[in-house]
Amino acid sequence: MYARDLPGGGFVAIEVRPSTSWRRARRYQGMLIVERRSQDRFDGGAPPIIARATERSVEGVVRQLLPTAQCNPAIGAAMLARERAVAASG
Numbered sequence: 521m522y523a524r525d526l527p528g529g530g531f532v533a534i535e536v537r538p539s540t541s542w543r544r545a546r547r548y549q550g551m552l553i554v555e556r557r558s559q560d561r562f563d564g565g566a567p568p569i570i571a572r573a574t575e576r577s578v579e580g581v582v583r584q585l586l587p588t589a590q591c592n593p594a595i596g597a598a599m600l601a602r603e604r605a606v607a608a609s610g
Contacts, residue, residue, distance in 0.1 A: 530556040534585050536578050549574050550581035570598035
C-alpha cells in the first residue's frame with residue numbers, strides 16, 4: 521500500500537492483508553516493515569516488522585501506520601525498541 525526508499529539504502533513499506541475476525545467480520549491487518557539493507561546487500565531474509573495495525577478498512581490501517589512510515593526518527597525509535605525487546609527475550 522505504501523513504500524519509500526530510506527536514506528543510505530533500504531526501504532520502508534506498509535503491507536495490508538484481509539483477514540476475518542472471530543465474529544466473521546471483515547478486517548484488515550497491516551504491517552510496517554523496514555529493510556535497512558540496500559538491494560545489492562539483501563540476503564533474502566524477511567525484513568523486520570516494527571508496527572502492526574488491524575482495522576475495518578485498508579484506509580484505516582494505512583492511516584494508523586503512515587505517520588511512523590513517513591518519519592525517519594520514528595522508524596529509528598521503533599527499530600531500537602524492537603532490538604531491545606529481542607535482546608531482553610533472548
